[in-house]
Amino acid sequence: MLNALIALGILGTILLLMFACNSAYRILMPRGSDRAVERLQAWTAPVEMKQFEIVRKESLSNIPWLNDLLLKAKQLQPLRVLHRRADCRLPLGVFVLASPLLAIGGMLLALITNQTNMAAVLCAVILGSSPAAYLYWLKNRRMAEIERQLPEALELVSRALRAGHAFSVGLKIVGDEAADPIGREFRHVFSEVSMGVALPQALSNMTERIDSVDVRFFVTSVMVQRETGGNLAEIIDSLAGLIRKRFELQLKVRALSAEGRFSAMILLGLPIVIGLLLYKLNPDYVGLLFSDPMGQTLTTAGSIMMVLGAVVMKRMVVIKV
Numbered sequence: 001m002l003n004a005l006i007a008l009g010i011l012g013t014i015l016l017l018m019f020a021c022n023s024a025y026r027i028l029m030p031r032g033s034d035r036a037v038e039r040l041q042a043w044t045a046p047v048e049m050k051q052f053e054i055v056r057k058e059s060l061s062n063i064p065w066l067n068d069l070l071l072k073a074k075q076l077q078p079l080r081v082l083h084r085r086a087d088c089r090l091p092l093g094v095f096v097l098a099s100p101l102l103a104i105g106g107m108l109l110a111l112i113t114n115q116t117n118m119a120a121v122l123c124a125v126i127l128g129s130s131p132a133a134y135l136y137w138l139k140n141r142r143m144a145e146i147e148r149q150l151p152e153a154l155e156l157v158s159r160a161l162r163a164g165h166a167f168s169v170g171l172k173i174v175g176d177e178a179a180d181p182i183g184r185e186f187r188h189v190f191s192e193v194s195m196g197v198a199l200p201q202a203l204s205n206m207t208e209r210i211d212s213v214d215v216r217f218f219v220t221s222v223m224v225q226r227e228t229g230g231n232l233a234e235i236i237d238s239l240a241g242l243i244r245k246r247f248e249l250q251l252k253v254r255a256l257s258a259e260g261r262f263s264a265m266i267l268l269g270l271p272i273v274i275g276l277l278l279y280k281l282n283p284d285y286v287g288l289l290f291s292d293p294m295g296q297t298l299t300t301a302g303s304i305m306m307v308l309g310a311v312v313m314k315r316m317v318v319i320k321v
Helices: 002-028 035-044 064-072 074-086 092-112 117-162 167-177 182-194 199-209 213-228 232-256 258-281 283-291 293-317
Strands: none
Touching (some): 074 117, 117 167, 117 182, 117 213, 117 232, 182 199, 213 232, 232 258, 258 283
């Protein structure tokens, strides 16, 4: 009980510190940085005749001090890239704040239920990493959908080139006719080109938003063709056919490895199912695993070994093509 009170005190201290930082930022923030004042100053300021770069102002949190911290902290750059590739509607600040709060809440829950320190740490790690795991899941699902739609999008670009249109018009056609998320990405590239960004830079920006080898192949082939010449429509057609064959091979490999994945699911789920059945038949017998210190240690060690086994089996059945 003492550990739970200490953890509650730590949580309260962290929340008070965050509130104090937010209040201090709002008090010390200069008045000229208010959004309405900034807009009025921008409208009344004289326009200088010089070339501007197109810069998108990125908002990572509705809390000003947290938004500034996320924009300036280089250590959080990988998390920003992950959030951008996941295309999540929630701001990144929600995940950054949710991670420590979930970790502290998991530790408090474990301590209140009289679990061991090792179990409390494990629970904190699992809950604290769940927001990042959710972003990874969103990113992987979006990348898989983009790779599935990419061959059709490339064929649309190729047909537009054969019809005599410019390459940028082919990008616009894909953006208008293709479904999201691939249509949205091509619309983004066309918008950047229309606003004055060079085509190589706009395509390079797309490779930063999309973590896909196939998209990098497409961008590289377009850049090489612009420098060396050649029939771009035939190049894109060949690339689309290669991606289709690669996708078919991935489906065949997935079908052949289905037995291994099903075996892994059974091996991971069998201990949990048997444990629940034994607990329902004889609660006192299984309850020693959670009430006795030795049982808690064995349960924690078994959970860690199951997680390691799941990672090993995942690497065994996943074959990169």
